[in-house]
Amino acid sequence: EAGVTQSPTHLIKTRGQQATLRCSPISGHTSVYWYQQALGLGLQFLLWYDEGEERNRGNFPPRFSGRQFPNYSSELNVNALELEDSALYLCASSPLTDTQYFGPGTRLTVL
């Protein structure tokens, strides 16, 4: 069974630009979660999507947004990038209310 996939692996942007990160969940999983892992800060919850709807949002500014498509894949968009947005962005998927499995992550570097 294929795991969670994320693209791109690495992304380099400059301050003020926009970044788009993509995630494909494990087949059969309807929920997608996004987390940010910045150096020294641990994993912080960003967003949770299930069945195309945003179900929960973490304490991040509105310039962090996303969506879930009918095939349950998901996009995370970060607008007006700031230096402190540099982090590993992890996507996880699960069947609703079940255990979350993580993808390999996208390393975003903002210069």
Place this chain on the structure above:
Amino acid sequence: QKEVEQNSGPLSVPEGAIASLNCTYSDRGSQSFFWYRQYSGKSPELIMFIYSNGDKEDGRFTAQLNKASQYVSLLIRDSQPSDSATYLCAARKDFGNEKLTFGTGTRLTIIP
């Protein structure tokens, strides 16, 4: 007070010994608890989850939960050098609030 707290370590354990990793949580509404292992530069990998008081064993790993004390632990028996990683404890409230709240992780080093 952080919602989920872990000793950041590093915790050094001789090969073959038992490694004990601890985690406390502050929100009594937390229902399920998860242990993930994260190697440097990699994504978290699920080891175990537990939601009932007591012990849960899976191979060399045992998770322990004490909801009265708001305490979760992970024991690794017969520690191997490949167990050297950062171990993340996470709590989840469930019932429509499925986000995981993570501790900052404990770095474990197994000494050959």
